[in-house]
Amino acid sequence: MxxxxxxxxxxxxxxxxxxxxxxxxxxxxxxxxVMSLVIFTALVxxxxxxxxxxxxxxxxxxxxxxxxxxxxxxxxMWYDADIDSVMSRTRNRPIPAGRVTGSEALAFGLxxxxxxxxxxxxxxxxxxAALLAFTIFFxxxxxxxxxKRSTPQNIxxxxxxxxxxxxxxxxxxxxxxxxxxxxxxxxxxxxxxxxFWALALFKSGDYQAANVPMMPxxxxxxxxxxxxxxxxxxxxxxxxxxxxxxxxxxxxxAVSVALGVAxxxxxxxxxxxxxxxxxxxxxxRLFSFSILYLFLLFAVLLGEHLVTAFVSGLA
Amino acid sequence: xxxxxxxxLTEEQKKRRRARNIAIGLAIGALVILFYLVTxxxxxxxxxxxxx
Numbered sequence: 252m253x254x255x256x257x258x259x260x261x262x263x264x265x266x267x268x269x270x271x272x273x274x275x276x277x278x279x280x281x282x283x284x285v286m287s288l289v290i291f292t293a294l295v296x297x298x299x300x301x302x303x304x305x306x307x308x309x310x311x312x313x314x315x316x317x318x319x320x321x322x323x324x325x326x327x328m329w330y331d332a333d334i335d336s337v338m339s340r341t342r343n344r345p346i347p348a349g350r351v352t353g354s355e356a357l358a359f360g361l362x363x364x365x366x367x368x369x370x371x372x373x374x375x376x377x378x379x380a381a382l383l384a385f386t387i388f389f390x391x392x393x394x395x396x397x398x399k400r401s402t403p404q405n406i407x408x409x410x411x412x413x414x415x416x417x418x419x420x421x422x423x424x425x426x427x428x429x430x431x432x433x434x435x436x437x438x439x440x441x442x443x444x445x446x447f448w449a450l451a452l453f454k455s456g457d458y459q460a461a462n463v464p465m466m467p468x469x470x471x472x473x474x475x476x477x478x479x480x481x482x483x484x485x486x487x488x489x490x491x492x493x494x495x496x497x498x499x500x501x502x503x504x505a506v507s508v509a510l511g512v513a514x515x516x517x518x519x520x521x522x523x524x525x526x527x528x529x530x531x532x533x534x535x536r537l538f539s540f541s542i543l544y545l546f547l548l549f550a551v552l553l554g555e556h557l558v559t560a561f562v563s564g565l566a
Numbered sequence: 567x568x569x570x571x572x573x574x575l576t577e578e579q580k581k582r583r584r585a586r587n588i589a590i591g592l593a594i595g596a597l598v599i600l601f602y603l604v605t606x607x608x609x610x611x612x613x614x615x616x617x618x
Contacts, residue, residue: 271582272586273582277589374604
């Protein structure tokens with residue numbers, strides 16, 4: 252078959268832009284850095300859940316959650332290609348750079364979404380699969396298609412999508428949702444706004460150019476600083492909840508208090524430093540620290556649980 | 567016979583397509599192994615324990 256345009260004329264076949272994507276481009280569509288945080292938090296959900304699960308099934312659940320998260324990333328990049336091509340941070344992503352077409356990314360994302368949910372349901376349990384499907388739907392439809400372009404609360408509500416993986420991991424083991432898994436959800440949910448608003452503070456020009464209503468663009472930088480500080484004050488005690496509720500030990504309690512105080516100090520610096528290069532540096536520092544904060548909280552939660560299990564196994 | 571019709575891929579596109587095909591093949595192979603392992607884990611010796 253030849254390709255013909257609307258006027259019935261032959262299209263230069265070399266003009267077809269598909270088929271250029273290499274394996275690494277498709278891997279980039281999965282947002283591997285976001286995926287690594289998803290894998291890590293989901294793993295914590297799996298390990299902390301009571302009852303235990305066969306390691307093969309745990310690995311299967313983790314794989315499905317990772318692929319589901321990657322599929323959401325691909326669908327996000329498909330829908331947001333117009334925005335991505337404007338922003339310096341995202342200009343080199345496979346679609347705006349022309350290495351993968353939008354429809355190729357869409358097909359890739361939909362296929363992986365279907366596979367990840369189906370395999371999780373078939374091999375682990377359907378409740379976890381339903382949660383994973385909801386997470387993908389929430390990230391792609393509620394956040395990417397709707398909230399991101401319409402409200403400065405986009406990442407506040409959209410943050411729920413990033414907070415679901417430990418809940419899905421927990422559900423893979425127990426087949427249910429519990430208060431403990433909701434606390435893990437709450438930690439990531441409360442962490443997301445100060446994390447992304449710190450990024451938006453030093454990338455607000457990008458978001459403005461792309462017409463994305465991020466908080467600094469809509470409400471101004473000072474209002475964003477106020478909200479970052481308020482969220483940080485709320486996040487710090489939420490981070491300590493696993494210890495207060497008794498499903499984490501003293502080591503976690505001590506680390507989470509110290510990290511929470513440090514988070515508030517970094518946020519306070521962002522709040523009070525409002526001019527020039529120092530303000531920019533403060534927001535970059537908070538952004539960098541926020542990643543470390545979440546990683547350390549979950550790492551200690553995981554490490555402490557594994558050590559406790561090992562010691563009680565010896566006894 | 568219209569051998570000239572259709573999209574003609576460049577050598578680079580053919581190379582990338584081959585790499586993608588290999589990746590898809592490996593993914594399908596991994597799925598087969600995964601289903602095999604989970605079958606053994608879930609059913610264990612019971613995998614052959616069924617009425618004939």
